[in-house]
Amino acid sequence: MYMEESIAEKAVEQTGFGKFNIKITAVSALIFFNCAFCITSVGFVVPTAACDFKMTTIDKGRISAAPMLGMVIGSSIWGYLADLKGRRIALLISLFMQLTVDALASIVPSYWTFVFLKFLSGISVTGQLSIVFTYLGEFQPTKYRNQILSWMELSWAIGVIILALIAWLIIPLRFQFKLHMLSFSSWNLFVLTNCLPALIVALWMLNLPETPKYLAENGRLDALMDVLTRMYIENTGNTAEQFKNVLSTCSIPSISALVNQLDSTETLKTMSMTNKERLKIMLNSSKSQMKALTKKPYAKRLGVTGSIMFCMTSTYYSLMTWFPELFQRFATFEKIFPGQFASVCTVSQRLAITNNSISFHHKLNPFGCDNEIDTSVYVNSIWLGVACLPCAILLPLTVERFGYRIYMLFTATISCVVTVAFFFVKTSMENLILSCIFEAFTSLNISVIFCLLVELFPTNLRVVATAITLFIGRIGSLFGNMLFGYLIDGYCMVLIIIMAAQLFFAATLCWATPSRDKMRKIQGRVSIEVQNKAFTS
Numbered sequence: 001m002y003m004e005e006s007i008a009e010k011a012v013e014q015t016g017f018g019k020f021n022i023k024i025t026a027v028s029a030l031i032f033f034n035c036a037f038c039i040t041s042v043g044f045v046v047p048t049a050a051c052d053f054k055m056t057t058i059d060k061g062r063i064s065a066a067p068m069l070g071m072v073i074g075s076s077i078w079g080y081l082a083d084l085k086g087r088r089i090a091l092l093i094s095l096f097m098q099l100t101v102d103a104l105a106s107i108v109p110s111y112w113t114f115v116f117l118k119f120l121s122g123i124s125v126t127g128q129l130s131i132v133f134t135y136l137g138e139f140q141p142t143k144y145r146n147q148i149l150s151w152m153e154l155s156w157a158i159g160v161i162i163l164a165l166i167a168w169l170i171i172p173l174r175f176q177f178k179l180h181m182l183s184f185s186s187w188n189l190f191v192l193t194n195c196l197p198a199l200i201v202a203l204w205m206l207n208l209p210e211t212p213k214y215l216a217e218n219g220r221l222d223a224l225m226d227v228l229t230r231m232y233i234e235n236t237g238n239t240a241e242q243f244k245n246v247l248s249t250c251s252i253p254s255i256s257a258l259v260n261q262l263d264s265t266e267t268l269k270t271m272s273m274t275n276k277e278r279l280k281i282m283l284n285s286s287k288s289q290m291k292a293l294t295k296k297p298y299a300k301r302l303g304v305t306g307s308i309m310f311c312m313t314s315t316y317y318s319l320m321t322w323f324p325e326l327f328q329r330f331a332t333f334e335k336i337f338p339g340q341f342a343s344v345c346t347v348s349q350r351l352a353i354t355n356n357s358i359s360f361h362h363k364l365n366p367f368g369c370d371n372e373i374d375t376s377v378y379v380n381s382i383w384l385g386v387a388c389l390p391c392a393i394l395l396p397l398t399v400e401r402f403g404y405r406i407y408m409l410f411t412a413t414i415s416c417v418v419t420v421a422f423f424f425v426k427t428s429m430e431n432l433i434l435s436c437i438f439e440a441f442t443s444l445n446i447s448v449i450f451c452l453l454v455e456l457f458p459t460n461l462r463v464v465a466t467a468i469t470l471f472i473g474r475i476g477s478l479f480g481n482m483l484f485g486y487l488i489d490g491y492c493m494v495l496i497i498i499m500a501a502q503l504f505f506a507a508t509l510c511w512a513t514p515s516r517d518k519m520r521k522i523q524g525r526v527s528i529e530v531q532n533k534a535f536t537s
Contacts, residue, residue, distance in 0.1 A: 008211075008212040008213040008215075008216035008217070011212060011216075011224070011247075012138075012140070012212055012228070013141050013142065014243075014247060015141075015231035015232040015235055015243075016141075016232065016235040016236050017140075017141055017143075017144055017235060018234065018235030019235060020139075020231045020234035020235050021140060021148075021235065024135075024136060024139045024208070025136060025148055027201060027204055027205060027208060028132050028135060028136035028152065029155035030155070030197060030200065030201040030204070031091065031095070031128050031132045032128075032129075032132055032155045032156055032159070033155045033156070033158065033159040033162075033197060034095075034098075034128065034159070034198050034201055035125050035128050035129055035132075035156070035159075036155070036159030036163065037159055037194050037197050038067070038098060038102070038121060038125045038194065038198075039067060039125065039317070039321070040159075040160055040163055040320060040321065041167075041194045042063060042064055042067060042118065042321050043321045043323055043325065044163075044171065044187075044324050044381075045190070045191060046060045046063055046321075046322075046324070046325055047060075047324060047328045047373055048171055048186070048187035048190070048373060049063075049187050052183060052185070053111040053114065057488060057489050058485055058486060059111065060325065061481060061482060061484060061485015061486060062115055062485065063118060064318075064322065064484070065481035065482045065485065066115045066116075066118040066122060067119065067121055067122030067125065068122060068477040068478040068481050069119055069122060069478050070119040070122020070123040070124075070126065071122045071123070071126040071129075071474040071478075072471065072474045073119075073122075073123055074122065074123035074124070074127060075126055075130065075467065075470060075471040077127070078090055078126065078131060079130060079131075081093070081127075082130075082131050082134065083214075086210045086211075086214050087131050087134055087135040087210065087211050087214055088135070088205065088209065088210045089210075090127060090131050091127070091132065091135060091205060092202060092205055093127070094125070094127030094128050094131070095124075095128065095198050095201060095202035095205070096198075096202055097123075097127075098124035098128075098195075098198050099195050099198040099199055099202060101117045101120040101121050102191060102192075102194060102198070103195050104117055105117040105121065105191055106188045106189070106192035107184060107188060107192075109181045109182055109183060126474065129470075130470065132152075133152065133450070134211075135211060136148065136149065137149055138211035138214070139211060139212070139231070147396055149451075150395055150396030150447075150451065151392075151396055153388075153391075153392040153443070153444075153447045154389070154392040154393065156388070157385050157388035157389050157443075158385070159385075160381070160384060160385030160388065161382055161385035161386060163194075163385075164381035164382040164385065165382065166190070166193060167378055168378035168382075170186055170189050170193060171187055171190050171373060172186070173186040173189070209226070209230065211227075212227055212231075215227060228243070229244075289461055290464065292461055293464065293468070298457065298461060298465070300512075301457070301465075302468060302469070304509055304512045304513060305449055305452060305453060305456070305465075305469050305513075306468060306472040307506070307509055308408070308412070308445075308449060308506045308509050308510065308513075309449055309470075309472055309476065310473060310475065310476035310479075310502075311476065311505055311506035311509075312412065312442055312446050312473075312476075312503070313446065313473040313474070313476040313477045313480070314479050314480035314483075314499075314502055315415070315442065315480055315499045315502055315503060316439075316442040316443065316446060316477075316480075317476075317477035317480060317481065318477065318480030318481045318483065318484040318499075319435075319438065319439075319480075319484075319499075320439065322481075323380070323381065323384060323435055324373075324377050324381055326431070326435075327374070327376060327377040327381070327428070328373055328377050330376075330428035330431055331374030331377065331428065332374070333347045333350065334428060337350070341426035341427060342426065343422065343423055343425050343426065344425060344431060345422075345492035345496065349489070349492060376428065380432050384435060384436055384439045387436035387439055387440040388439060388440045388443055388444075390440070391441070391443065391444040392444075395407075395444060395447060395448070404448055404451065404452045404455070404513060405510060405511070405513045405514065407444070407445075407448045408448050408449070408452070408510040408513060409510040409511065410441075411441040411442070411444050411445035411448070412445055412503055412506045412507035413507045414437065415441050415442045415503050416500055416504045416506075416507055418434050418437050418438045418441070419496060419499050419500040420496070420500050421434055422434060422496055445506075449469070450466075452513065453465060453466050453469060480499075483495065483498065
């Protein structure tokens with residue numbers, strides 16, 4: 001495995017960097033952009049679909065948690081599919097699956113059917129999140145790889161901003177079409193519109209190739225040469241014959257052998273394997289990798305990063321999907337009680353009491369069917385995305401100088417302080433400011449964890465360690481969303497205490513991550529370990 005990986009990486013280095021790499025980066029950014037659409041759009045659907053589905057707060061919580069549950073279930077599927085069938089095929093399946101289920105979700109009349117479809121949508125989007133960084137990274141020369149991967153966070157922030165603009169454009173529209181049991185209104189159109197990024201990127205990916213690393217690992221040398229040649233031509237503008245000459249004169253024997261199609265015995269064996277045999281090898285490899293991760297020093301590293309990820313995603317994804325609902329509650333509170341100030345918890349409690357009071361209007365309108373989303377909800381959601389932009393730009397520019405531990409400790413601490421401060425806000429503006437700070441710093445912390453995982457684990461353990469950490473994080477996001485839905489009305493103070501405690505625990509654990517100097521020593525040891533593995537293979 002290591003030898004094929006080495007061949008692929010060295011061959012990619014010969015293709016240069018140019019238009020092809022930019023094209024792959026753009027597609028990958030659109031996939032990450034699409035993930036932002038899929039996950040955060042639920043926050044706008046919850047308050048607007050409340051009337052049609054006759055939802056209580058707990059019902060809204062189920063819709064917010066459904067994609068997270070799907071992401072937990074889907075975590076163990078996509079990695080194996082990507083290794084068995086290829087990164088491109090796995091991404092295409094996940095994109096077309098999301099496109100189909102989200103399109104169906106825009107027209108279903110049943111609450112529980114909608115919840116189930118959002119669950120399936122979560123399964124599909126976790127495939128994109130799990131594979132897109134691998135797909136992007138395996139096309140990039142080593143010199144540019146980390147920098148390009150770091151800039152991916154920017155596409156998420158842009159996705160949040162554009163989603164809020166589309167919601168602002170579509171949801172306030174006043175129309176409704178009914179045909180028997182089916183009903184189609186502005187929020188249905190909004191859900192349907194959210195499918196467009198998946199459709200665009202899926203059609204684009206049909207014309208893109210499989211990654212060189214996957215083709216090399218599976219002995220598909222003809223396809224590998226075709227992809228490498230395409231990369232070279234698009235990057236340099238030179239011809240295929242010139243590329244063959246570059247490879248032939250390369251000082252690396254394994255690269256020169258690609259030109260002559262000199263398949264080794266091991267390669268021929270790989271080519272003749274059935275999918276069942278490949279799956280068996282993958283499962284055996286996974287067992288040995290899991291065994292290695294239970295030993296020093298990897299067990300401690302995995303435990304620390306997994307625990308931090310659980311705490312951060314539990315708060316981040318729950319608040320991210322509930323922010324539009326909270327903004328709407330503040331707007332409603334200020335209309336009902338003009339001139340009065342209240343915290344997040346006070347707003348939720350007083351509105352709950354108001355909604356539960358027996359009145360003629362409540363009997364006619366128990367689910368807020370006459371209410372419209374306040375314009376401030378869209379504006380505030382845009383500010384949330386804008387707040388993430390500076391951090392998304394600063395991360396790749398400064399992380400090498402300050403180190404991962406300082407970044408993680410600082411961002412987790414700020415997020416904890418901001419969460420506690422939600423107790424003391426008195427106006428919607430104060431709530432918005434704190435929400436922006438929370439969104440920016442928590443998102444940044446999660447991005448740094450992904451960068452840290454790449455450095456803490458050698459190549460043969462990196463994918464499994466990342467998958468386990470992601471799985472733990474998605475359990476955290478499911479836990480946070482369910483907790484939020486059940487506690488926000490009656491036990492808001494308990495909810496904020498739990499969230500603040502999680503963030504404090506995460507900040508404490510950040511001290512257990514390596515310092516900048518220690519990280520450099522780890523990187524050196526990991527590099528030597530990978531070289532030794534490749535040599536012995």
